[in-house]
Amino acid sequence: MAHIDASEVLAHADGLYNFARWLCADAAEAEDLVQETYARALASAHQFQPGTSLRAWLFRILRNAFLDRRRRAAPTISGEEPSDDVLGDVSTDELGQEQVRRLVAADVAAAVHDLREPFRTVVLLDMEGFTDAESANILGCSEGTVKSRLSRARARLRSQLAAYGPRP
Amino acid sequence: MTCDTARGLILDAIRGRLPDASARELRQHLETCAACRAFEASERALSEALDTKLPQYAAPLALKRRLQGIWPHAAAPVRARRWSSPLARMAAVAAAVAVVAGGAGSVLATRSAERERLAGESVNDHLRLLAGAPLATVTGGLHEVKPWFGGKLDFAPSLRFAGDEDFPLLGGAVERFLDRPAAVFVFQRRLHKVSLFVMSLPGLDFPLRPTSRPVRGFNVVLWQANDQGYALVSDLNLDELLQLQKRIATAGP
Numbered sequence: 501m502a503h504i505d506a507s508e509v510l511a512h513a514d515g516l517y518n519f520a521r522w523l524c525a526d527a528a529e530a531e532d533l534v535q536e537t538y539a540r541a542l543a544s545a546h547q548f549q550p551g552t553s554l555r556a557w558l559f560r561i562l563r564n565a566f567l568d569r570r571r572r573a574a575p576t577i578s579g580e581e582p583s584d585d586v587l588g589d590v591s592t593d594e595l596g597q598e599q600v601r602r603l604v605a606a607d608v609a610a611a612v613h614d615l616r617e618p619f620r621t622v623v624l625l626d627m628e629g630f631t632d633a634e635s636a637n638i639l640g641c642s643e644g645t646v647k648s649r650l651s652r653a654r655a656r657l658r659s660q661l662a663a664y665g666p667r668p
Numbered sequence: 669m670t671c672d673t674a675r676g677l678i679l680d681a682i683r684g685r686l687p688d689a690s691a692r693e694l695r696q697h698l699e700t701c702a703a704c705r706a707f708e709a710s711e712r713a714l715s716e717a718l719d720t721k722l723p724q725y726a727a728p729l730a731l732k733r734r735l736q737g738i739w740p741h742a743a744a745p746v747r748a749r750r751w752s753s754p755l756a757r758m759a760a761v762a763a764a765v766a767v768v769a770g771g772a773g774s775v776l777a778t779r780s781a782e783r784e785r786l787a788g789e790s791v792n793d794h795l796r797l798l799a800g801a802p803l804a805t806v807t808g809g810l811h812e813v814k815p816w817f818g819g820k821l822d823f824a825p826s827l828r829f830a831g832d833e834d835f836p837l838l839g840g841a842v843e844r845f846l847d848r849p850a851a852v853f854v855f856q857r858r859l860h861k862v863s864l865f866v867m868s869l870p871g872l873d874f875p876l877r878p879t880s881r882p883v884r885g886f887n888v889v890l891w892q893a894n895d896q897g898y899a900l901v902s903d904l905n906l907d908e909l910l911q912l913q914k915r916i917a918t919a920g921p
Contacts, residue, residue, distance in 0.1 A: 604721065608723075
C-alpha cells in the first residue's frame with residue numbers, strides 16, 4: 501500500500517495558507533482553517549485518487565471547510581453561491597500600464613478584498629495557476645460558471661484599480 | 669471572430685493556454701480591432717498588477733510545526749499507486765531521493781525556506797538596532813543620511829522616501845545582513861521603531877512583489893526593486909507597515 505508522504509502535503513502549506521488569508525477575516529482564522537484542512541485531508545486520505553492533483557484536492561478541502569465554517573457562523577443564511585449578477589456595478593474604466601506602475605500592494609489588496617467571496621476565490625485560484633477546469637473541480641461548479649465569475653471579477657478589478665491611478 | 673468571442677479568449681491567450689489555431693485567429697482579430705486591443709492591454713495590466721503587487725502570505729513556522737504534528741511521518745495510506753509511464757516512475761524516484769536527501773522536496777518549500785531566512789535575519793538585525801546600535805545623524809533628513817553611507821557600502825541605496833509626519837525618519841546605519849552590508853533606515857510610528865534594510869540583490873531571493881510574514885511577533889515585508897532587496901520590519905501592525913511600504917515604493921524623486 502502506498503502513502504501520501506508528509507513532505508508532499510506539507511509542501512502546499514504556504515499556498516493553502518495564502519488562499520486562506522484571502523478568504524478569512526484574519527490570520528488566526530486562516531491558521532485554524534489550514535489546520536482543519538490538513539486534519540480533514542488525513543481523515544479522508546484513502547479517498548485521494550493517485551495520479552490526480554494533490555494540490556487541487558487540498559484546495560478543495562480547504563474551500564469546503566471554509567464554507568462549512570461560514571454556514572455554522574450564519575446558519576440562517578441559505579445559498580452560499582450567489583448568482584452571477586450580484587457582483588455589483590462595473591464601470592467601463594480600463595487599466596493602463598502607467599497606472600499599474602503607480603499601484604502599490606495596499607491598492608491591489610483592497611480591490612481584491614472588495615470582491616465577494618466566490619469572485620475573489622476564482623481570481624485567487626487563477627493566480628495559483630489552476631485551469632478553469634481545475635477551479636471548477638475545486639469549487640464543485642461548472643467550468644462555465646468559473647469563466648463567467650472570473651471574467652466579471654477581473655472586469656471589476658480593472659475598473660477598481662483604474663480608479664486609483666491617473667488616467668493614461 | 670466577433671469581439672465577444674475574442675474577449676472570451678484573451679485571458680487564456682495571456683496564460684498561454686490557447687490552441688494554436690484559436691491563438692492565430694485571435695491575433696488576426698486584434699490586428700483589426702482597436703477596442704479589443706485596448707481590452708487585451710488592460711487584461712495584461714491587471715495580470716501584471718496581481719502577479720507583482722498582490723501581497724502573498726507564507727504560512728507561519730508555528731503553523732507548519734503544528735501541521736507536521738497532524739500529518740504523521742508514517743504517512744496516510746491511499747490506494748495503491750500505478751505509475752502510468754517510465755517518466756512518472758522516474759519522477760517518483762527523483763522525489764523520493766529528494767525526500768531521503770532531507771530536503772522538503774519542492775521548489776516551493778526551498779523558496780519558502782529562503783524567504784523565512786531573509787525575514788528571520790531582518791528581525792535579528794532590527795533587534796540589534798533596538799538594542800542600541802548607533803544611527804547616523806539625520807538633522808538634515810534623507811539628503812544627509814544618504815551621503816553618510818558613502819564609503820561604507822559598495823552600492824548606493826535606492827530610497828526616495830525621506831519620512832513624513834506619520835513616519836518620521838530617525839536615522840541611518842550600516843548593518844551586516846547575512847553575507848553583505850546593508851543600509852538601514854529607521855523610521856518611527858508613535859512608539860514603534862521601523863527598520864528598512866536595503867541591500868544589493870544578487871544571490872538573495874527577495875520576492876518581486878511585497879510579501880509579508882509574521883516572525884516572532886514582528887511583521888516583515890520583503891520585496892525587490894531597482895536591483896536591490898528591501899526588508900521592512902517592525903512590531904507595528906501590518907496595515908500601518910504596508911502604508912509605510914506604499915510610501916517608500918511610490919515616493920517620487
